[in-house]
Amino acid sequence: MSADVLSQLRDYGSLLEDAQDPLTVSDAISRAQHIQTLPDDQPGIGAGQTKRRARVFVFVAGLVVLVVVSILLASLQTEVPPAGTSIPGPDLPTTLSGPSDPAEIGRSYFRTLDDADESGWWALFADDAEVVYLLDGGERRGSIALDSQDGATEARRANQAIYDFLTAIRATYTDVTCSADGSGDGGSGRAIVNCTYTYESLITKVMDLILPGRAQFAVQDGRIITVNYDIVDFAPVQDVPNSYLQERQPDTFSGLCEEVPGRGAACARLYLRNLEGIAQAWEER
Amino acid sequence: MLSNEPRLRHALNSAFGLETGREAAAEALAYGWEHWERIRDMENSIGYLYVVGRDRGRKMNRSRRFVFPEVPEDRTPWVEPGLPRALAALPERERVVVLLVYAYGWAMREVGDLLGITKSTVQTHAERGVKKLRRKLGVNL
Numbered sequence: 001m002s003a004d005v006l007s008q009l010r011d012y013g014s015l016l017e018d019a020q021d022p023l024t025v026s027d028a029i030s031r032a033q034h035i036q037t038l039p040d041d042q043p044g045i046g047a048g049q050t051k052r053r054a055r056v057f058v059f060v061a062g063l064v065v066l067v068v069v070s071i072l073l074a075s076l077q078t079e080v081p082p083a084g085t086s087i088p089g090p091d092l093p094t095t096l097s098g099p100s101d102p103a104e105i106g107r108s109y110f111r112t113l114d115d116a117d118e119s120g121w122w123a124l125f126a127d128d129a130e131v132v133y134l135l136d137g138g139e140r141r142g143s144i145a146l147d148s149q150d151g152a153t154e155a156r157r158a159n160q161a162i163y164d165f166l167t168a169i170r171a172t173y174t175d176v177t178c179s180a181d182g183s184g185d186g187g188s189g190r191a192i193v194n195c196t197y198t199y200e201s202l203i204t205k206v207m208d209l210i211l212p213g214r215a216q217f218a219v220q221d222g223r224i225i226t227v228n229y230d231i232v233d234f235a236p237v238q239d240v241p242n243s244y245l246q247e248r249q250p251d252t253f254s255g256l257c258e259e260v261p262g263r264g265a266a267c268a269r270l271y272l273r274n275l276e277g278i279a280q281a282w283e284e285r
Numbered sequence: 286m287l288s289n290e291p292r293l294r295h296a297l298n299s300a301f302g303l304e305t306g307r308e309a310a311a312e313a314l315a316y317g318w319e320h321w322e323r324i325r326d327m328e329n330s331i332g333y334l335y336v337v338g339r340d341r342g343r344k345m346n347r348s349r350r351f352v353f354p355e356v357p358e359d360r361t362p363w364v365e366p367g368l369p370r371a372l373a374a375l376p377e378r379e380r381v382v383v384l385l386v387y388a389y390g391w392a393m394r395e396v397g398d399l400l401g402i403t404k405s406t407v408q409t410h411a412e413r414g415v416k417k418l419r420r421k422l423g424v425n426l
Binding site: 004005006007008009010011012013015016017019020022023 | 290291294298303307310311314353354356360362364365368369383384387388389390415418419422424
């Protein structure tokens with residue numbers, strides 16, 4: 001033994017550094033894809049709570065459930081509705097206000113931006129009947145230009161479905177601009193909504209990338225039936241000209257999701273696989 | 286964030302060894318990916334992600350052996366072969382502080398920011414940890 005612990009630690013540190021390659025973006029993305037399949041309430045901070053605490057919580061929760069069930073059973077025994085009585089369901093929250101009958105949609109439906117809902121969900125509002133804004137928590141994120149009232153109706157119905165798709169990918173989208181082509185005629189209940197956006201996530205931040213993309217949503221009766229998307233090339237932030245979206249590069253990553261179920265998770269996974277391709281291509285450059 | 290990836294990995298390596306540390310860092314980055322909207326505005330996002338990775342690493346280490354690489358016999362400069370085992374025997378907090386400060390060369394303030402403790406507490410952990418290592422390895426310097 002000839003060297004002090006401190007200098008040995010310094011030498012051991014370089015040994016540790018040599019023994020391990022840096023994490024790649026693909027590593028993190030593959031983990032993220034794994035997480036996509038997990039339920040939303042996966043623990044993060046606090047995941048290290050002891051089993052004992054969890055058992056106590058389960059025990060207490062079980063007691064509470066027992067008491068509540070007992071009370072409910074007791075009340076049901078005293079108030080049994082007559083046969084044939086319809087029992088009303090719970091009040092489901094609505095994310096959009098205004099008339100639901102397309103015939104009633106008109107200028108009066110749209111409100112000004114000042115009236116924007118602060119609920120955190122996207123909503124459509126307009127200061128006139130031709131431009132509809134996409135809002136998130138009251139913050140303006142984009143707009144849909146409309147050329148007919150029927151288009152407006154369909155765009156309004158598409159709003160939640162598109163939001164769900166973007167949410168399922170679990171990233172932030174900025175500069176979202178959508179346009180409905182006005183083909184929704186109220187009768188067919190179908191609309192085509194074209195969107196461009198900039199994709200932003202931890203991974204893109206790590207790699208200092210900007211990922212402009214565009215997607216075309218075919219929407220019927222308020223439900224996305226197909227998503228056709230391109231992730232339009234990629235480049236370091238500093239090299240991206242303002243007109244980048246117009247100067248589409250040859251190496252794009254495209255995908256088509258049909259019949260997007262539920263919250264668009266299946267389509268989101270396809271999208272993520274493409275993103276992984278981008279990350280790998282980026283690392284090879 | 287580009288500069289934060291190695292920092293997160295170094296910190297989790299120090300806590301759990303190379304194998305678990307790397308996996309915990311990847312899990313933490315993936316968690317950040319999933320919750321980016323919430324994390325991006327945090328003042329100490331690296332500290333937050335460290336806690337996420339630490340929780341994951343503790344779970345992983347329940348079922349696997351704690352691994353720090355052995356020192357090759359012919360390594361120059363010479364490093365005491367018992368050092369990896371002595372490090373593994375330290376309490377987690379002391380090991381993290383000792384490795385980050387002396388092996389990875391972090392400033393004590395940076396370690397304090399990561400762990401959410403003061404610089405003087407970092408110093409205390411570092412002194413205790415080094416003292417234990419010296420005792421274990423039989424070094425008087």
